[in-house]
Amino acid sequence: GENVEQHPSTLSVQEGDSAVIKCTYSDSASNYFPWYKQELGKRPQLIIDIRSNVGEKKDQRIAVTLNKTAKHFSLHITETQPEDSAVYFCAASSILCYFGTGTSLTVIP
Amino acid sequence: DAGVIQSPRHEVTEMGQEVTLRCKPISGHNSLFWYRQTMMRGLELLIYFNNNVPIDDSGMPEDRFSAKMPNASFSTLKIQPSEPRDSAVYFCASSPSTGGSEQYFGPGTRLTVT
Numbered sequence: 001g002e003n004v005e006q007h008p009s010t011l012s013v014q015e016g017d018s019a020v021i022k023c024t025y026s027d028s029a030s031n032y033f034p035w036y037k038q039e040l041g042k043r044p045q046l047i048i049d050i051r052s053n054v055g056e057k058k059d060q061r062i063a064v065t066l067n068k069t070a071k072h073f074s075l076h077i078t079e080t081q082p083e084d085s086a087v088y089f090c091a092a093s094s095i096l097c098y099f100g101t102g103t104s105l106t107v108i109p
Numbered sequence: 110d111a112g113v114i115q116s117p118r119h120e121v122t123e124m125g126q127e128v129t130l131r132c133k134p135i136s137g138h139n140s141l142f143w144y145r146q147t148m149m150r151g152l153e154l155l156i157y158f159n160n161n162v163p164i165d166d167s168g169m170p171e172d173r174f175s176a177k178m179p180n181a182s183f184s185t186l187k188i189q190p191s192e193p194r195d196s197a198v199y200f201c202a203s204s205p206s207t208g209g210s211e212q213y214f215g216p217g218t219r220l221t222v223t
Contacts, residue, residue: 032209043200043214044152051209089152095208096165097142099152 002027004092006100014108019077021103023090026071030092033066033073038087038102047088048075080107113215115201121221127189130218133182134203142212143176143186144200152200158184159207191222 003026013019025033031052036044050057050064050073057064061080066073073092077084085107090100114133122128134141143155156166158178166176173192178184188195198219202212 034211043216045214046211049211093208096154096157097208097212098154101151 002030002092002094002096002098004090004098004100006090006103008103009101010104010106012106012108013080015080015082017080019080019084019105019107021075021088021090021105023073023075023092023100024071025073025092025098027092027094028068028071029094030098032093032097033064034091034093034097035062035064035075036089036091036099038089040086044089077105080105082107082109113201113203113213115199115215115218117218118216119219119221121223122191123223124192125190126222127187128191128195128220128222130186130188130199130201130220132184132186132201132215134184134201135205135213136182138203138205138213139181140204140207140212141178141184142202142204143184144202144214146198146200146217147196155186188220191220193222196220196222 006023034049037047038044050066061078063076087102087104089102091097116131141158145153155168156176157164161178176186198217200217201215204212
């Protein structure tokens, strides 16, 4: 089955700086890569996703990149704000969705 | 749309008791997933239904766990007998199609087994 690894497990940045979270996957059949944000005590919610036919996607302050050859994908958050503090999960999917172990992001005001 | 609905939101029970968690997916979604989330193991997929049929239950930890989906608008996850190590947050999620689409998570059920 698919194996998704996510790094780092924790990340602290100053408000206004950028944050980068990286994931790798093992199954070349995976073709859909969503990112979920989970605030404390809340449910995971999709913030951005990318499909295998696209190398990069941007939505305001967040962007994702995908390197299918290397089986790497990353989340980039620019101009971080305190409300970006949460746990972020990457995932890789063909039929089932396999989640990474999460990155706890803290944005320091 | 009300989104994915789960009940109860919190459940505290004693070891050995039966626990039933309930989920109502978003209308029109044909895929339903049950997940378990703990600090140690993260977000684990327990079982996946497509069109009410269990497709993959390889994540169900043991025979004490069972899940059903009698119709398109209702699913249950049952633990019998419950054990302290089952304490976790259990999420139900639904998706409009199989693979390659967003999963919409319910609010979760926080289960504590004492």
